[in-house]
Amino acid sequence: MQCFSWKNYQVEVKRNWGQKSLTLRVPFPGQLRVSGPKSLLKREVFRFLEENGAFIERCESEWKLQYSKASIQHFRAGETCIFLGRPRKLEFLEKSGRANVLLNGDQIQICQSSFEPAEVQKTLIRFFKKTGINYLSHLVRIQSEKMELYPVSVSFRSQKSRWGSCSSAGQISLNWRLVLAPSEVAEYVVIHELAHLQHQNHSSNFWNLVENHCPQFKQHKKWLKDNHVQFEFLDPNYLSMGAFFESTKTNLGL
Numbered sequence: 001m002q003c004f005s006w007k008n009y010q011v012e013v014k015r016n017w018g019q020k021s022l023t024l025r026v027p028f029p030g031q032l033r034v035s036g037p038k039s040l041l042k043r044e045v046f047r048f049l050e051e052n053g054a055f056i057e058r059c060e061s062e063w064k065l066q067y068s069k070a071s072i073q074h075f076r077a078g079e080t081c082i083f084l085g086r087p088r089k090l091e092f093l094e095k096s097g098r099a100n101v102l103l104n105g106d107q108i109q110i111c112q113s114s115f116e117p118a119e120v121q122k123t124l125i126r127f128f129k130k131t132g133i134n135y136l137s138h139l140v141r142i143q144s145e146k147m148e149l150y151p152v153s154v155s156f157r158s159q160k161s162r163w164g165s166c167s168s169a170g171q172i173s174l175n176w177r178l179v180l181a182p183s184e185v186a187e188y189v190v191i192h193e194l195a196h197l198q199h200q201n202h203s204s205n206f207w208n209l210v211e212n213h214c215p216q217f218k219q220h221k222k223w224l225k226d227n228h229v230q231f232e233f234l235d236p237n238y239l240s241m242g243a244f245f246e247s248t249k250t251n252l253g254l
Contacts, residue, residue: 004042006032006049009056015040022048026059027161073233075120082230083108083128085182090120101127117239125234132156132176139190140172147213149197158234163189163224166196177231181224188220 002013014035022036022044034045049056073079080087088108092115099112101123110123133156144150152170164174172193178186191214199206210217232238 002042006046009049011045011049013040013042013045024048024052024055026056026063029060029063031161032056033161073238075117075124075233075239077115081108081124081233082180082227084179085185092120099123121233121236121239125236128179128234129156129158129176132179135179136174136176136186136190139187140174140194143187143190143194143213147191147194147209149194151194151197160232160235164193166193166200168200170197172197177234180231180234181227184214184216185220185223188214188217189224192217 002015004011004013009030009032011032011034014033015038016035017038019035019037022034022040025033027033032049034048036045036048073081075090077090077092079090081090082088083103086106088103088106091104091107091109093109093111094113094115095111096113099110099119102109102111108124108127110120112119112123136156137154140151140154151166151172153172155171155173156176157173158177159175162175163178164172166172174189174193178189188210192210195206195209195213198209207217214220
């Protein structure tokens, strides 16, 4: 994969054997993803982006609208964040020693000595990462047995625009942030990546296999698209992006 800058965007280019046309996605504000044939030249990418400037601007506007609707997380007691698809209220309990997190019904109890926003965010990230890895590992074991498809290895990452991937060598990578999503949505992503062990493409055979094990997959895909911004508070740079969220709401009159 090749990466470079174009105007105010970071561009990822993926070249594939057998692909004849170019495709463009805007997975996140300021990011563009282009895929095309193996022979694709950089100047052809630039021309393709220029030709699709209106599409890019429209996608950027849609992203900003999504951000404007999302609640801004300041990491204060009483605020809510999602976990396993349900809103949970943050509760702070002061204690000395090592920080820890407890689940109590619809509350996430953060136990530590400092409740500065940056410290609260770090504690939440550690908790969701550890919980997410354990949770997704469990889902992989269950779905692998059901589908009779077993990955060579499973790794976990935190990415803004990708929920999972499967290499040609049978290695699966999953986004641990999926622990925030409803269980059936996380299961869909696991099933999607396991299906790639049998079909390294998005052919009708691939989608038929996914649907056999996850009949509501279209609904789950839509949930991820519609709720993407609810995962942003786990970005280590989220607090520094606060001005962007506030200005987006202001510019749209919200």
